[in-house]
Amino acid sequence: MKKIGVLTSGGDAPGMNAAVRAVVRKAIYHEVEVFGIYHGYQGLMEGEIRPLEIGSVGDIIHRGGTILHSARCLEFKTEEGxxxxxxxxxxxxxxxxxxIGGDGSYRGAEALTKRGYPCVGVPGTIDNDIPGTDFTIGFDTALNTVIDAIDKIRDTATSHERTYVIEVMGRDAGDxxxxxxxxxxxxxxxxxxxxxxxxDLVTKLKRGHDRGKKHSIIVVAEGVGSAVDVARQIEELTEFETRVTVLGHVQRGGSPSASDRVLASxxxxxAVELLLEGKGGRAVGIEKNQLVDYDIVEVLEQKHTIDKKMFDLSAELSI
Incomplete structure (x- = not known):
């Protein structure tokens, strides 16, 4: 294999640039030409393709987002696309x-592989919802962004003795x-x-209030519903003064953490090694700090699961 391409698709995630950098430099090290495909599958269809050199990916390892840009593309789900x-x-x-991307990106990779173009999927999504890997690129950075916000909100919650409901990303996954x-x-x-x-939520809040607790933090994944609705329920059932913070897309931005930079690299x-070995239709990941790769079809057939023991632990520690 003498020429490979790299693209980022779907929602951006901190660390995507570090992954792009690794792909380009690993390939060039092995004397393989690399082409950057801009704006995801949409750009692939429209020919937004340019060669990338070593300098093309200089000084990007610390940058959030993706220099290749991203786009969602329904047309690529069709045979014509x-x-x-x-x-x-x-x-x-x-x-x-x-x-590099999430579930939808993997499905595009699967389709191209079936049509004779070997593809390797790299998990890039802050939701951490891709099977076949313990962690996805961007999750750690997003997590630290949220924790920083929680810490700041707790300060004002304590000062004003209020209940705060914080809505975070996670339409289908609550990681x-x-x-x-x-x-x-x-x-x-x-x-x-x-x-x-x-x-049950209200009972827990009242129990804390009865023992002298004057403030509380409730974290809600967007897939559960609106934090505004949850706050409204609390106020109606308790009369506790409640405030809402929706973190939104701030969770996707920012310089990637050291963990995400290393993982992405x-x-x-x-992924490049697999292509040079003649292997397509694979999805790379990390399990117990060891790199793994699986058939991308098998990965797509699995369902992401959340750690129930960790969920139970959170309830036990917040009594």
Missing amino acids: QLKGIEQLNKFGIEGLVI IALWAGLAGGAETILTPEFKYDAD RLGAR
Whole structure:
């Protein structure tokens, strides 16, 4: 293999640039040409493809977001869209692709591999919801962003003796809420994986209040519902003064943590190695601090699960 491409797709995540850097420099080290595909699958279909050199990825390891930009592309789910992409790959002589992103990005990689273009998926999403890896690129940075916010909000919650409901990202997966809630000492954590009972939530708040507790932090993953609705329920059932903070897209930004930079570098380089070994249709990951790779179809067939023991622990420690 003499020419490979790299693209980022779906939601951006801190550490994507570090992964792109690793792909480019690992490939060039092995005398392989690298092409950057801009704006994800949309850019692939439209031929937004340019060669990348060593200097092209200089001074990006510390930058959040992605220099290749990203876009969501429904058209690429169709046969017509995939054939447009393959036409561009043929035009540039690209023989394999490294695709950095989440579930949707992996499905595009699977489709291209089936059509004869070997692809390797690299897990890049702050949600940490990709099977086949303990952690995804961007999760650690987003987690620390949320923890920093919780710490700051706790200061004002203490000062004003209020209950704060903090909404974090996680439409289908509650890892950010769970990890940040446990690390931030939240009194209650609500995730999509576990149903919550408003009466139980209120009972817990009242129990704390009766023993002299004047403030509380509740972390809600967006997939559970609106933090505004949760706060409204609390006020109606307790009359406790309640405030809401929705962190939103601030969780996706910022310079990646050391952990995310190292993870991205290791996974990006391993993806190139797999392509040079002639292996496509793979998804790389890390398990027990060791690099792994699985058939991308098998990964897509699995369902992400949250750590129930950690969830139970958070409840035990917030009595």
